Amino acid sequence: MRGCHRDGTLVVCRSFHEMKHLLPCLLTALLPWAASAEPARPYVNDKKAPENRQDLDAIQHALTQVLPAARNATVCIELGEGSGSGVIVSEDGLVLTAAHVASGVNKDLTVVLEDGRKLKAVSLGVVADTDAAMVRITEKEKFPFVDLDRKDTTRLGDWVFALGHSGGFDKERGSVVRLGRLVRMAESTIQSDCTLIGGDSGGPLFNLQGQLIGIHSRVGVWMGIDMHVPIQVFIKNWDGLLKAEFIGEGPFVKKAEKGKGFLGLATEARSEGGLKVTKVGKDTPAAKADFKEDDVLLKLNGSELKTREQLQETLKEMAEGDPLEFDVLRAGKPLTIKLKLGAR
Amino acid sequence: MSCVPANPSPSNLNSVHAKLIIPAIILAIVAHAPADQSLETAFRTTGPTVLAAFDAQRQVIQKCSAIIYDGRAEAICGVVISPTGHILTKASELKTIKKLGVTVDEKKYPEAKILAIDDQWDVALIKIDASDLTPVAYAPTSAVSQGTWVVANGTTTRTHRRVLAGIISAKIREIPTSGGAALGVKLKLDAKELEIDDVQEKSGAKEAGLQKGDVILAIDGKPVTKLDEVGAVLKDRKAGTIAKLTFRRNQEEKSADVRLMARNEMSEELNRNDAMSGAFSERRSGFPRILQHDILGARSIVGGPLLDLEGRCIGMNIARANRAESFAIPVEDLKALAERLLKTP
Numbered sequence: 001m002r003g004c005h006r007d008g009t010l011v012v013c014r015s016f017h018e019m020k021h022l023l024p025c026l027l028t029a030l031l032p033w034a035a036s037a038e039p040a041r042p043y044v045n046d047k048k049a050p051e052n053r054q055d056l057d058a059i060q061h062a063l064t065q066v067l068p069a070a071r072n073a074t075v076c077i078e079l080g081e082g083s084g085s086g087v088i089v090s091e092d093g094l095v096l097t098a099a100h101v102a103s104g105v106n107k108d109l110t111v112v113l114e115d116g117r118k119l120k121a122v123s124l125g126v127v128a129d130t131d132a133a134m135v136r137i138t139e140k141e142k143f144p145f146v147d148l149d150r151k152d153t154t155r156l157g158d159w160v161f162a163l164g165h166s167g168g169f170d171k172e173r174g175s176v177v178r179l180g181r182l183v184r185m186a187e188s189t190i191q192s193d194c195t196l197i198g199g200d201s202g203g204p205l206f207n208l209q210g211q212l213i214g215i216h217s218r219v220g221v222w223m224g225i226d227m228h229v230p231i232q233v234f235i236k237n238w239d240g241l242l243k244a245e246f247i248g249e250g251p252f253v254k255k256a257e258k259g260k261g262f263l264g265l266a267t268e269a270r271s272e273g274g275l276k277v278t279k280v281g282k283d284t285p286a287a288k289a290d291f292k293e294d295d296v297l298l299k300l301n302g303s304e305l306k307t308r309e310q311l312q313e314t315l316k317e318m319a320e321g322d323p324l325e326f327d328v329l330r331a332g333k334p335l336t337i338k339l340k341l342g343a344r
Numbered sequence: 345m346s347c348v349p350a351n352p353s354p355s356n357l358n359s360v361h362a363k364l365i366i367p368a369i370i371l372a373i374v375a376h377a378p379a380d381q382s383l384e385t386a387f388r389t390t391g392p393t394v395l396a397a398f399d400a401q402r403q404v405i406q407k408c409s410a411i412i413y414d415g416r417a418e419a420i421c422g423v424v425i426s427p428t429g430h431i432l433t434k435a436s437e438l439k440t441i442k443k444l445g446v447t448v449d450e451k452k453y454p455e456a457k458i459l460a461i462d463d464q465w466d467v468a469l470i471k472i473d474a475s476d477l478t479p480v481a482y483a484p485t486s487a488v489s490q491g492t493w494v495v496a497n498g499t500t501t502r503t504h505r506r507v508l509a510g511i512i513s514a515k516i517r518e519i520p521t522s523g524g525a526a527l528g529v530k531l532k533l534d535a536k537e538l539e540i541d542d543v544q545e546k547s548g549a550k551e552a553g554l555q556k557g558d559v560i561l562a563i564d565g566k567p568v569t570k571l572d573e574v575g576a577v578l579k580d581r582k583a584g585t586i587a588k589l590t591f592r593r594n595q596e597e598k599s600a601d602v603r604l605m606a607r608n609e610m611s612e613e614l615n616r617n618d619a620m621s622g623a624f625s626e627r628r629s630g631f632p633r634i635l636q637h638d639i640l641g642a643r644s645i646v647g648g649p650l651l652d653l654e655g656r657c658i659g660m661n662i663a664r665a666n667r668a669e670s671f672a673i674p675v676e677d678l679k680a681l682a683e684r685l686l687k688t689p
Contacts (some may be wrong), residue, residue: 009689017565048387048395049386049387049391049394049396049397050394050397051396051397052397053397053400053653054652055397056397056398056493057653059493060491060492060493060511060653062487063511064491064492067489068489071534086609134671156381156382156383158385161491166666166669167617167666167668167669168670172515172517172518173514173515173517173636174514174515175514176513176514176524176636176638176668176669177491177511177514177638178473178510178511178638178668179389179510179511179638180389181383181387181388181389182383183382183383184381184382184383185381186381191387193389193390194638194670195638195640195667195668196616196669197615197620197666197668198548198616198620199668200668214372219620220653266669307384309453325625
């Protein structure tokens with residue numbers, strides 16, 4: 001099927017500029033087919049190099065056609081002190097990015113749309129050894145999204161384009177588009193000559209049909225070496241990514257270890273039950289979640305708290321990023337405080 | 345292969361505009377992929393076989409761009425704007441040239457005069473003794489779609505210009521002065537007056553001859569006695585413009601014209617993105633309006649024309665900002681600037 005598709009396109013399109021007068025009728029003939037099937041692969045991809053103005057126009061035409069939709073789905077991802085890029089791949093807000101941008105499972109992130117609107121998001125799964133990650137925008141609305149190259153139609157030498165928020169989000173500029181070719185392909189990495197820079201990490205690489213074929217991961221020590229995670233890595237690990245699994249081991253992201261989580265509260269047991277907060281550490285996860293001195297912790301994730309040791313033991317079994325829900329008594333009034341365990 | 349995973353880390357904090365970014369991971373390639381999975385260099389975007397498709401534009405670059413030499417070394421490019429030898433180029437790069445020489449097409453012009461400089465756009469007008477040059481034909485507009493092909497100077501021999509190609513890659517916009525415009529002096533902290541403690545090596549203050557111990561009295565005629573007053577006067581000023589400084593040296597009142605520079609451009613430190621960007625232009629911010637493209641050329645291609653596929657000049661390359669972003673002055677602004685500079689007495 002794939003070979004046939006490629007060859008068919010090649011033959012038909014090669015005859016385009018040899019028999020110019022046939023162009024309009026050939027195009028018309030192709031239209032119903034193009035609308036009903038996968039978007040047509042531009043003939044120019046099957047030439048070793050563009051040879052003339054027509055070939056260059058074909059690249060430009062394809063790119064300018066698909067660029068607006070690709071750009072609308074490209075996002076900036078902010079977390080803590082850094083930012084990277086990502087791309088929305090479903091109407092309900094699934095985002096693909098790099099594992100070193102998501103930086104772990106269950107992380108709170110901010111997704112910034114092209115128009116500057118900031119949305120809450122959380123990281124789902126990561127593939128730590130190939131730098132793939134999935135993020136979900138947690139706000140409910142319909143988002144612009146792009147299709148994946150599910151059939152793996154992209155080949156060495158194909159013309160591709162990269163989008164990303166190079167150097168961070170800049171509303172006046174928008175995301176930056178770069179054109180290049182696929183120059184190396186391996187199972188877990190594809191390389192293009194679309195030039196990437198810090199802040200592009202996690203951003204999308206598209207073929208000229210506007211399908212997502214990779215996610216920006218890293219750059220070489222020389223110019224012209226720019227690496228992407230192939231979309232097939234995401235497709236292969238899709239279920240695990242959706243279930244927020246930590247897949248593989250390093251080097252792009254390290255698994256949170258049990259017992260290394262950090263809360264930042266000092267407590268003492270009360271005779272009538274619960275733990276009284278005696279100190280809230282400055283700039284700790286507890287302080288950021290707005291705990292106050294003299295708050296009384298009644299329950300953690302549904303279990304009643306009776307001793308300090310019990311709280312410590314519970315936290316020791318948890319890792320950075322794990323969710324905590326405290327039932328708290330403040331000045332006699334009950335409230336719930338939700339937060340995530342931080343890193344020491 | 346050896347991999348270094350990156351952690352999110354703040355970039356250079358001395359810049360107001362520095363975004364906090366996650367640096368891409370640097371990966372050194374030691375092993376090579378099998379040959380059949382790697383595209384030969386000639387067929388890559390900057391390869392000769394691909395660039396051969398741009399021969400029509402190359403012929404325009406051959407005639408309408410100038411190569412400006414410092415002695416025997418190519419320093420920058422220029423845009424030919426008249427048959428009689430008027431050429432626009434990047435002013436801040438021109439200033440560093442010791443032995444100015446120009447080549448247009450195959451001909452060498454050992455004499456060139458600097459006629460006028462516009463500091464705001466960082467453009468200089470120079471003149472060589474010629475009579476039959478081919479000036480650029482201006483494109484009707486710079487408002488073209490992103491993804492539109494553009495062509496610029498690539499490498500060159502003494503007689504033959506090569507080209508590089510790329511696309512328009514972001515919105516036309518102003519590039520504000522990075523980190524704000526500044527004089528380039530450090531003032532004594534505990535002094536009652538604005539006494540200069542140090543003059544930065546790469547600064548307008550240094551160029552204007554200011555020295556340690558000078559006391560700043562007024563800027564553009566407005567008396568200043570405190571640091572925040574200096575800040576207030578310079579707040580809305582742009583890099584490249586001139587501030588008239590009144591100062592006291594050895595009980596004598598003097599004045600000097602100080603070219604304001606972007607704070608970032610005086611800094612010696614590189615952030616991580618700059619460190620991976622090769623030779624970027626020193627002056628790369630403080631432009632009223634720019635057209636952005638993705639041609640990744642040497643710093644010396646700056647100053648030359650940016651062409652569309654029709655071979656028309658859609659802009660003038662004015663800065664290589666970093667490895668992913670190059671800036672050009674849009675044709676509308678370039679035309680107006682050329683007219684203005686040509687009228688300079």
